[in-house]
Amino acid sequence: MIVGxxxxxxxxxxxxxxxxxxxxxxxxxxxxxxxxxxxxxxxLAFIASPMxxxxxxxxxxxxxxxxxxxxxxxxxxxxxxVAFILRMFALHAPSRPPMVTDADFIIGIPxxxxxxxxxxxxxxxxxxxLSPIAWRRLHTTGIWxxxxxxxxxxxxxxxxxxxxxxxxxxxxxxxxxxxGVGLRLVAARRRLRLS
Numbered sequence: 722m723i724v725g726x727x728x729x730x731x732x733x734x735x736x737x738x739x740x741x742x743x744x745x746x747x748x749x750x751x752x753x754x755x756x757x758x759x760x761x762x763x764x765l766a767f768i769a770s771p772m773x774x775x776x777x778x779x780x781x782x783x784x785x786x787x788x789x790x791x792x793x794x795x796x797x798x799x800x801x802x803v804a805f806i807l808r809m810f811a812l813h814a815p816s817r818p819p820m821v822t823d824a825d826f827i828i829g830i831p832x833x834x835x836x837x838x839x840x841x842x843x844x845x846x847x848x849x850x851l852s853p854i855a856w857r858r859l860h861t862t863g864i865w866x867x868x869x870x871x872x873x874x875x876x877x878x879x880x881x882x883x884x885x886x887x888x889x890x891x892x893x894x895x896x897x898x899x900x901g902v903g904l905r906l907v908a909a910r911r912r913l914r915l916s
Contacts, residue, residue: 722787726794730758734801748809749820753890755802760871760894762795767864767901771908789843792860796840803833824877832870839863872898 737754741747769788772781784791809818839860841847848856875895884890 722790723793723797726762726790727797730755730794730798730801733758734805745809745812745818748805748812751805752802752809755798755805756874757894759795759798759802760897762791762798763867763871764897764901766791766795767868768904771904774908774911775904792864793840793843796836796843799833799836820882822877822881828870828873832867835863835866839867868898868902 734751734755737747737751741750765784766788769781769784769791773785809821813819842851842856842859851859872895875891875898879891879895882890
């Protein structure tokens with residue numbers, strides 16, 4: 722599954738370069754697209770547990786059983802996104818790309834480091850080197866930090882970036898993020914009530 726999904730992500734990225742070109746505008750399109758593809762993989766991992774708790778079904782059980790795989794796919798997808806970020810910097814060198822702000826560095830770099838940590842510690846060999854408590858803390862904290870980064874980036878984009886389709890570009894993704902949090906809060910409340 723991980724290999725197939727990563728190949729899909731690579732085909733999407735390659736198709737963008739092939740059909741849209743390799744200039745700055747095409748690279749910016751690739752950045753937006755790879756961020757949104759990564760978002761989908763992240764959300765599948767984010768909602769897997771609460772979906773199984775709230776509405777158990779074969780589909781939610783399948784989702785939960787592959788939650789770690791979705792997390793790894795998300796991390797690998799973000800590596801493609803990072804490649805396009807580096808390409809954007811190369812195209813604008815020695816200047817900074819015009820759409821990049823100081824906030825992008827302050828939020829983005831630690832976020833990408835955290836995503837890398839989450840991805841590599843999902844491998845069984847590295848997972849076994851951490852205590853179960855340390856692993857759980859890292860991944861619980863990490864998934865919420867990544868959620869927050871997606872949320873802050875989308876809110877920032879609403880105020881800073883122009884688009885003819887703000888609902889499809891930003892507001893839908895914000896709504897999905899908030900719905901995911903809602904699911905997790907309802908599931909947590911149910912757990913407390915049953916304990």
